[in-house]
Amino acid sequence: MKKINFLMLLLIAVFASCRKTDRQSNSGTGLPQLQKISGVASDDMMLEYRWTSPYSLKVVRALREHAAATGSDSLQMVLNAPLKADNYFLYYVIDLVTEDQAAALHTWMEADSQNMVVRYPVDSVSMYPHLFGEDVMEAYDEHNARFYATIPMGTPLPNAMGATILDTLYVPDADERALDFMLNLWTANFSNGYINYLQGAAPGLYDFAMKVHNEERYVPQGFDPIDPGTGNDWRNPFGTANNGQFFTPRELFDNGGMTGITNPVRRSRGISFRENTLDVNEGIRGLRVVATRFVVFQRITMTDINGEFEVDLPRFGFVGINYIFKNTELQIRGTDFSHHTVAGKMVSGLKAAFLAYVPVMHFQFCDPFNNINDLVINFAHGTKKALWGLTYNGVQEANRYTIDLNMRNGTKFLDVLCNYAQNGGPSAAPMLRYVYNFLGGPDYIFRLFQLSAYVGTSLPGVLPDMIITGQKNDPEDTHELRHTIYHEYGHTLHYFKANVMDSDHWKRNIALSPPPGYGDDINDVRGSYFALSEGWADFIGHTYNFRKYNTNATHTETNRWTGVPRTGNYQFLLEEVPTFNNNFIARGLFYDLTDAWNQAEQFDDIEGFTINQIYQHLTPFNYTIQDFRASWENQYPDVNNAALFDEYLDR
Numbered sequence: 001m002k003k004i005n006f007l008m009l010l011l012i013a014v015f016a017s018c019r020k021t022d023r024q025s026n027s028g029t030g031l032p033q034l035q036k037i038s039g040v041a042s043d044d045m046m047l048e049y050r051w052t053s054p055y056s057l058k059v060v061r062a063l064r065e066h067a068a069a070t071g072s073d074s075l076q077m078v079l080n081a082p083l084k085a086d087n088y089f090l091y092y093v094i095d096l097v098t099e100d101q102a103a104a105l106h107t108w109m110e111a112d113s114q115n116m117v118v119r120y121p122v123d124s125v126s127m128y129p130h131l132f133g134e135d136v137m138e139a140y141d142e143h144n145a146r147f148y149a150t151i152p153m154g155t156p157l158p159n160a161m162g163a164t165i166l167d168t169l170y171v172p173d174a175d176e177r178a179l180d181f182m183l184n185l186w187t188a189n190f191s192n193g194y195i196n197y198l199q200g201a202a203p204g205l206y207d208f209a210m211k212v213h214n215e216e217r218y219v220p221q222g223f224d225p226i227d228p229g230t231g232n233d234w235r236n237p238f239g240t241a242n243n244g245q246f247f248t249p250r251e252l253f254d255n256g257g258m259t260g261i262t263n264p265v266r267r268s269r270g271i272s273f274r275e276n277t278l279d280v281n282e283g284i285r286g287l288r289v290v291a292t293r294f295v296v297f298q299r300i301t302m303t304d305i306n307g308e309f310e311v312d313l314p315r316f317g318f319v320g321i322n323y324i325f326k327n328t329e330l331q332i333r334g335t336d337f338s339h340h341t342v343a344g345k346m347v348s349g350l351k352a353a354f355l356a357y358v359p360v361m362h363f364q365f366c367d368p369f370n371n372i373n374d375l376v377i378n379f380a381h382g383t384k385k386a387l388w389g390l391t392y393n394g395v396q397e398a399n400r401y402t403i404d405l406n407m408r409n410g411t412k413f414l415d416v417l418c419n420y421a422q423n424g425g426p427s428a429a430p431m432l433r434y435v436y437n438f439l440g441g442p443d444y445i446f447r448l449f450q451l452s453a454y455v456g457t458s459l460p461g462v463l464p465d466m467i468i469t470g471q472k473n474d475p476e477d478t479h480e481l482r483h484t485i486y487h488e489y490g491h492t493l494h495y496f497k498a499n500v501m502d503s504d505h506w507k508r509n510i511a512l513s514p515p516p517g518y519g520d521d522i523n524d525v526r527g528s529y530f531a532l533s534e535g536w537a538d539f540i541g542h543t544y545n546f547r548k549y550n551t552n553a554t555h556t557e558t559n560r561w562t563g564v565p566r567t568g569n570y571q572f573l574l575e576e577v578p579t580f581n582n583n584f585i586a587r588g589l590f591y592d593l594t595d596a597w598n599q600a601e602q603f604d605d606i607e608g609f610t611i612n613q614i615y616q617h618l619t620p621f622n623y624t625i626q627d628f629r630a631s632w633e634n635q636y637p638d639v640n641n642a643a644l645f646d647e648y649l650d651r
Contacts (some may be wrong), residue, residue, distance in 0.1 A: 015506040053294040057168040080180045084548050087171050088153040091295050093146055103161035117147040121293050122538050143485050150295045184316040233238040270307035271323055273389035276382040277479040281378050283307025284389040285313050286327045292320035326359040330395045330414045334360040362387055374605035382475030384420040391418055391468045394485035401544050406612045416462035424471035427484050429491035432463030463515050480552035483545045490540030497618040505620055522584040528624035531585050538580040539590040546571040590614050603647040606639055
């Protein structure tokens, strides 16, 4: 049978194809009417706003031809120096329509962390922040069905991806600043912030820019990059303009012109989400930060614990800042299973493929010389991106807690699918990236989300390890969602301990997890299994949540033994509500092994053990809570185990 990517098909099944054909006209916006890249309007909602970049080879050639026409030896020496072979790039659009193309993209992305694609055209004046803010980009995400990438000409994209070349580009080096400046000036890719920066940093260059540009209106209407002498109130830098002025190369590049240009280090004020339990904006840590300078992806840095970063941004023009939810510990993929009705039929999978193969990202337009220091991004509680941020931070926090508790000395990579659903839904930790050879994996996910039946195999490396579901219409408080994240993370700890020798251990978990549920009794097949796996996971969920919030978060749960609701912090609930979900999943057992002797509970007279000591008994062949008991009592025969274990296992 042909290989089929589960996640791609899953997303295909739940997303209907849609396109935006009625686009806003750009008349009266003041945008320069530059040469459009060819395309079919009905296929690209951004077409109205896509323009030739300053680094398009046809623009570079036109500029150099104009420089030659002036007859100025010095100008030609600056602008017409030989172009460098390493500075050529190919600009691609990628349409994924087959499984093989999707697989090729995945392989390429996994091969090198510098390989990346984005959802928006990177050759365009769409970089102007006054036109394309967060609301526009969110709408674009909903309609976009393509990816874009820029690759050095010497290392083109694999043919199997089916990419199409949109343009050939030349990107000047640092020692080609004059060419870089003129290309950006000529195509009106300068911000007011940059012009203001020049006033202090390079007065000669500022004077030149102001003579070329209309001082009262930065971006003119009707500007033509192939003939910059036309248009409203523009001056021709290469000859006599309307007022008879002529600006020499010496004025442009000497006397403190280009030599005065520096790249000031600037610090963003952070990217965050609203932590409504603590009533703070919590910075999203460890995000990859990549700048898009029109067509060039430039890896910059990672966000710190506050979600901030320092950056030496490119010299000229607008840039886009891409915050990518991927690092060495995890990546986030995102979808919404409730976005469209599942009809059981195949539809266009272009957007679905992107979500399936590429980590989610947030894009921010930026004027590096104007607002980078004031760049503050905060995702409101209950939004899709707040779900991404909370999950991203939660997994990294759990890794730190795990290392602190000596359960391991490093981290394991996790692939996390964030499901942003109208009415919520299940979360899970199937660990399918690691057990991808288990043919029941796709069927497990389809049953978990009660989707249409699926028959097929899965492609290695693209199925999720964890699934975290956030609810749109009535969002959970952050402490509740964090508990879910920590709970599912507890399952991943169990996997990495139990699956060392016996690969069937987690396959059994996958097979048993979907409905009908956790069983009816601690001694039946399902009940005995989940009393261990779910009991451990919820013990970790509560323990880690208490580490995060201490007494700042309270929750109400019902003691299934007494029927009495109890309210308190998450450690309190481990003591007062000893079971999870029903009356026999024994999360309290693990807590009672570690807490101090409780005189009010005569059965709980064991104390002083560590979480790591418990963890060592989640071995490959300890499938059930009964197996755990036998293993524990074998290692610790001299403690009063019977009373405690009987209290939980003999109910």
